[in-house]
Amino acid sequence: MTKRIITISREFGSGGRFIGEEVAKKLGIAYYDKNIINEIAEKSGLSPEYVLENAELSPKKGLFAYAFAGRDMTGKSVEDMVYEAQRKVILALAEKESCVIIGRNADYILKDRDDVMNVFIHGDMPEKIQRIMDLYNVEEKEAVKMMADTDKRRMTNYNFYTEQKWGKASNYTLCLNSSQLGYDSCEKIIMECCKQTYGKIC
Numbered sequence: 001m002t003k004r005i006i007t008i009s010r011e012f013g014s015g016g017r018f019i020g021e022e023v024a025k026k027l028g029i030a031y032y033d034k035n036i037i038n039e040i041a042e043k044s045g046l047s048p049e050y051v052l053e054n055a056e057l058s059p060k061k062g063l064f065a066y067a068f069a070g071r072d073m074t075g076k077s078v079e080d081m082v083y084e085a086q087r088k089v090i091l092a093l094a095e096k097e098s099c100v101i102i103g104r105n106a107d108y109i110l111k112d113r114d115d116v117m118n119v120f121i122h123g124d125m126p127e128k129i130q131r132i133m134d135l136y137n138v139e140e141k142e143a144v145k146m147m148a149d150t151d152k153r154r155m156t157n158y159n160f161y162t163e164q165k166w167g168k169a170s171n172y173t174l175c176l177n178s179s180q181l182g183y184d185s186c187e188k189i190i191m192e193c194c195k196q197t198y199g200k201i202c
């Protein structure tokens with residue numbers, strides 16, 4: 001059976017996680033997001049709480065935190081160990097079965113495979129802010145701060161470990177604006193693109 005992997009990178013508040021989960025359900029394939037945290041933690045020897053906070057996001061101090069991070073005798077920092085464990089888990093998942101993988105630099109980690117479709121979900125500011133306010137029950141000012149902080153840390157982590165630019169269209173198969181297209185249309189476009197490019201997903 002043909003195996004296909006869909007990676008979904010997303011701006012905070014764009015609904016990328018929801019879109020990815022719905023696509024996985026409709027295609028009948030596995031969905032991986034926070035449910036791989038424990039496996040990454042086990043491989044890295046770190047706590048699930050630490051991995052949850054740092055597997056996709058840069059340290060809160062930003063890019064310079066990578067440069068000045070404490071390193072062991074092999075030259076690896078704790079962040080490097082998390083990334084390496086994450087990389088191994090994602091490679092194993094892609095080898096195992098068709099799936100949707102949310103974030104975690106999966107598009108770059110799987111760049112050498114020819115059965116991967118990479119999607120970037122972005123959105124317009126008002127819609128993203130409203131979604132964050134609704135989901136996290138926060139005021140507008142806090143929603144704006146959460147969005148800016150999260151996207152900055154995602155971008156820093158991605159740019160540091162991939163040497164590519166997070167959100168740059170040329171890194172992805174599809175870039176979709178969920179505010180303008182709506183979630184349903186984003187899901188349909190992703191599934192139709194899979195069908196046209198790869199045929200039936202099994």
